[in-house]
Amino acid sequence: MKFIHIADVHLGAAPEAGKSYSETRGQELWDSLGRVIDRCEDEQTDLLLIAGDMFHRQPLLRELKEANFLFSKLSHTKVVFIVGNHDYLKADSYYRTFTWNENVYPLLDRRLDCVEFPELDTAVFGFSYDAREITEPLYDDVTAPREHGVEILLAHGGDEKHIPLNKEKLKNSGFDYIALGHIHKPQILLPDKAMFAGALEPLDKNDTGMHGIVAGTFTDTEMSLEFIPTAMREYIHLQVMVDESMTSGALKARVKAEIESHGTGNIYKVILRGFRDPDILFDLDSMDAYGNIIEMADETKPAYDYEKLMEQNADNLLGKFIAKFMGSDEDSVEYQALYEGVQALLEER
Template sequence: MTIKFIHTADLHLGSTFNHASFPRDIAKNRREEMWDTFFDIIQLAKKESTNFLFISGDLFEDHLITIGQVKRINEAFKSIPETNVIISPGNHDYYWDRSPYKKIEWNPNVTVFKTRKLTKVSFPELQTNVYGFAWTTKYIEEPFTFDLGELDESQENILLLHGDVYNKNSQYLPIDKDHLATFPFQYIALGHIHKQDEIQKNMRYAGSPEPLDFGEVGDRGVLLGVIGVHKLQVQFVPMAKREFFIKEVECTPEMTYEEILYKLCSFKDRKNLYRLHLKGFRDSDINIEQLMEEATKEFYYVEINDSTRPDYDLEKIYLENKDNIIGMFIDEMKRLDLEEQKNKDALYLGLEALLKESEPCI
């Protein structure tokens, strides 16, 4: 018997991006794209004729999703009746008295775990047992423990968990991966961490199929797996409509306005979202605010953070200010080793402040 599955998690449908840095129109577009990716996952299940769709928590945002949207999710599951959809609610869609999971009647092919007790669901025709449980509160600080007894090793045994294998002090269900590995599961489908990661060959985070912010750089997608005669094969399938990128742009005093602009715009992209960090030293006469505003027009979305320092002509500034506080400051700083970056940074920061103070009021 061979079974085929898709493993996903952390879709966060209904998210409003209220705390994200991008503007309302970008947030609206990203919400729509997250729904599009969800439907793409459904189409992948249909195309691959998967036996299972495993969702390891945070399918939606409990306090933001509407009943209409939950019905929309259910209709999508209805379109893949041959695929068993197994949902293990996490900390963002936890199962409680007013949970959206309780407000509709789910299709016959959908199983939602409902209690904190580890539960087994059997599929005899597929010779498969699926284990999982539901978060019933926003936090679970106690480490994950369970007593399964003996697993029936004549079956394919699969576990869905939403928790944290990296931090033993996590508020989000700390999991001892070494202890978990002692159980003979053919596959452990993890959720909560938004980056795809292979903890062990049979234990993986699927990551989020769509990145939510600049903390989630890199490609995103789902895991497509096949289990046959206790042998496992898993492949990553990219799904995301867009990616987040973080890049550094090094400036030097010799670079002109146009050269810095060209270097920034070498990343220009009408699809993805960028955070660019300008660093180094630049000609003090360059209008960096104007430059960043001009570069921004070339992107779908970009944040440009300027941490450059103007490259000052110290001798000229000293001669012009040797009888005031600016000259005294330069004298003091020259006693330090200005080849050391921290000393050079301190000199330039101080000069910026003092020169700004000395500008005439208009």
Template sequence: MTIKLLAVGDLHLGRRPPRLPENLSARIDDFSPATGWERIIDLAVRERVQAVLLAGDVAESTQDYFEALPRLQAGATRLNDAGIPLLAVSGNHDVDILPRLIDQVPEARLLGAGGEWESVGITGDGNGDAEQVTIWGWSFPAPRVTESPIATLPAPPDRGPHLGLLHCDRDQSQSPYAPVTTEQLRNTGFDGWLLGHIHQPDALHAGQAMGYLGSVVGLDAGEPGPRGPWLVEIRDGRIQRLEQRPLAPLRWERLDVDITGATTGAAVATALSRRLEALGADLTRGADWPDLTALRVRLTGECDLTREAIEAELPDNGRAMGLPGTGQIQWFLEHLRIDTRPTIPLSRLAERDDQPGLLARRLLTLQRAGDDPERRALLEAARQHLQSSMTDSRWRQLPGDDPDPESIAVWLRERGQDALRAMLAQEAD
């Protein structure tokens, strides 16, 4: 008999997506981790799994106790009614709140409380000769753990398979969040490690069952791509299937659109529309679809259209629309990046002794290697100029309070290309 498990990464109940369009602001909960949790429960019941496993950071913080409690209670009750146990370990975010939550949810069980490894056996039908898997769990005893929890893992009995459920920071020796190494995990001899903490999921499969499950719902634009739980199937003492089910209600995506040769804003809109149709076909290929897709669009290629001409034909980020070819999925433009080159090569423009020529030379400098002295000097001069007034709106557009040189280089290139296109457009007039 096959054992089915549903492994869930960082859930972060209490978080809500940022920067939703105005016409969806009243439905913000529909695209939150709470809705992702409801879909996980639906899937677990539908697939008749033998257990649901939570790999830590179930709640965002202690302030989310009253938000997370009814969600967790409702899900655990449905699972219990279907005969499905709910097993969890705590992470660095929910080290204080998850034990309190589980105290109020008798249908759920916290594994490895206080940083002590604990195991539980899962069988296919309750028969001692039936298929069986042992789940090993360890929970954060404090918000910061600087030693590897693998060091205290007891030697498992010979009978397998064995799966580890752990919230940790892999291959980051100085991390305060339970640092472990890939070698340590492999040396345990376990058949798989289902990890929480890093929100980007690994490319897991039956032959590679050690890695991060990822966040259940992308929490911001920095978490693009498919998100959702992983279905694990065990048969004949081995993992036979490990498949992600991308059921997140909100999906962040990055979309490159080549607009080479476009001479009107309408041509740009047509190129974007074609890419949207291709995206819709890709998203609807499987059984799990998002309800909403937030897009960071990057326009590339050779084009002399100004930002104003392009933006005049594209939707703003204040409203959601239907994704072409899907009939159900909505999308909105979360961010537009215009990263096009002028149709006249920069090397030719740089030969000119005027403002476009000076700007072209600086853009060429930005294309050099990161250790180039002129490039480094240009970036430092830009940093000092922008930092001279912390109220400068241009500085606030950069990521973080102290953006790295490459972020400044990208920002400079975009603004420089905008200015160059505007100069060339004025010459054409």
């Protein structure tokens, strides 16, 4: 039995994207789901498991129709999903009345429900959110009945406001695999037992690292799990070191080259560090050659020639101030006081 586990697709969101992608990044979430569907069809995957937050907010009727269209293209794969805290089952949610294609099995109850696939000797268990927050540790009492060859739990949560998870209890729950959603960074909760697939596409500039799917296989004797990166883009925090010889133009060329080497399709927060020529002004607005920088943080410090400044100002406050802090270690608070104090005193002039 082959399955693909995804989570937190957040269809309907408009993630931070940089100039080039701001118009299309929302559509890319749909495209990314479409590519998962294509993979399921190509590989004749038995089950596609979606562990909550397929939508970013209450889905519109037309959005459910679009998702259903994607699922309806599958000639073999069965789709099982639960609803998470973002797309929770409001009283008037379209989820409650929508008619899905026959290969789609929503587990919409608030109480543990199950869908059985006798041809796969497999059952999938899960329940959905009917509120934005659920603070009770509802998975603590969930156990596998052990009536099927393979028993899988679909679960969404893992922080204090969204069904806190107890590792030990999950470990002893008897499920063969627990397909988790809610935490956006892909990670193993219990080895060979429970994984967060992570958001299908990264949605926030701090959501760095790879994103994708979990592909699993059960044979008669063993289970294998594999995380496969599939996201169309990645958020990268790029540190660029600056030195005193660098002009604004040179920095622009450096940032461009760094982005080329890390991939122009990715989205960047650029952090400038090091010492800059005090006479040079970096034109940060001119650095976005590929339209994929969402933030530039200048944390550089001016590289003052303290010796020379001290000599020239021996008879005034600036000279005396420098003399007081000269020679302190570059990582120390005194050094920080030195350059910030010098900067302040120079600006006052």
